[in-house]
Amino acid sequence: METVSYGFRHSAVAMAIALVALGAAAPAAAKPGVTVFPGMEIHQGAMVCTVGFVETRLRIAVSAGRCDEGSTVTDSKNNVVGTVMLARRGTVNEPAAADSAAGVEYEVITLAPEVIATELLPSGRQLQSTPGFSVQPGLPVCHAGILSGQVCGRVSSVGNDGFAIADMTADQRGLGGPVYALTEDNGAVVVGLLDGVRGSTLWAQSWQAVMRQLYVDARSAGPIQPPLGHTIGR
Known part of the structure; x- marks a missing residue:
């Protein structure tokens, strides 16, 4: 039985991220002071x-696979914050169940050496991962929007790899953003990545499914990792 703990310690999440991180080349340096959160x-x-x-320990960020329009990642002021090392994007021929997101997508970004990495959401809450955290209908969840700030709702249904x-x-630019449950200790547990609107329903990819x-994918890549910007499933 796996020990449930905050963060990535002793979990499949740690192994997944660490496998991808091994052998990743450092991206171009960013301007000092740029904070990635x-x-x-x-x-x-x-x-x-x-x-x-x-x-923060592995200096890696995760977002949606459909964001992968280039290996270099910048902030809104064109400061380089990192480089995509691995991404999965669904294809038009990939079948999607009616009650789930259209396949699991993600991208993993290696943060530039000068970037300041933090787990803090704009609200000040620390966003952590709890292995085995179960998403059920009725669960209150929130999202950190670029323009809207923190907005909250409830899980209405759960599909194969995601939930409504x-x-x-959510704004279209919120794609890949965190969906999380609030905790009593003023923290937050990530439960998904925002996947956009399907019909009239807002969807998120399950964090556990993404991990x-x-x-x-990381194990399939073998001991030598794919080149930076490599995308699976395109």
Whole structure:
């Protein structure tokens, strides 16, 4: 039985992220003072997305796979914050269940050496990962929006790899941003990455599903990791 603990210690999440991190080259240096945090606006080519999670010890950030329009990631002022080392993006031929997100997608970003990495959301809460945390219908969840700030709703249904959220709106630029449950100790537990609107329903990819897929992809890559910017499933 796995010991449940905060962060990435002793979990499949740690193994997934660490496997990808091994052998990753350092990205171009960013200007001192740039801080990368969950809920931060990022730019890749013509895409504007949101950072979903930051692992400060390994200096890695996670966002949505559809944000992968280029390997260099910048902030809203064009400061380089990191480089995509691995990404998974769904294809048009990939089948999607009616009650789930269209396949698991993600991108893993290696943060630049001069970047300041933090787990703090814009609200000041620390965003952590709790292995085995279960998302059930009715669970109150929140999202850190670029323009809206923290907005909250409830899980209305749970699908194969994701879940629907009721009573919450999100900007298109929120793609990949954190969906989390608030804790009594003024913290937050990540439960998903915002996946956008499907029909009239706001969807999030399950954090556990993303981590499982990342673990599989990282192991499949073997001891030598894919080149920076490598995308699976395109």
